[in-house]
Amino acid sequence: WRQLSAIPFGETRGYGEIAEKVENPKAVRAVGTANGANPVSIIVPCHRVIGKDGSLTGFGGGLEIKKKLLRHEGALFKAI
Numbered sequence: 001w002r003q004l005s006a007i008p009f010g011e012t013r014g015y016g017e018i019a020e021k022v023e024n025p026k027a028v029r030a031v032g033t034a035n036g037a038n039p040v041s042i043i044v045p046c047h048r049v050i051g052k053d054g055s056l057t058g059f060g061g062g063l064e065i066k067k068k069l070l071r072h073e074g075a076l077f078k079a080i
Helices: 015-021 028-036 063-073
Strands: none
Touching: 015 028
């Protein structure tokens, strides 16, 4: 979750980008699994992780909350 915590306010990263940061570019699904297991989703900002194409993907609080959090932060993303 260290890499999730490193995503700045107002920015997003793809699952693949996180996998590369942990030096295991094939671990995209593992990143998703770890992201989904995050017990403190506001402190460790898993809402800032999006799909490769910019789409919103799973979030424990629901996609509508994820969208609101990203909008509040001013993050740019394709999905509306």
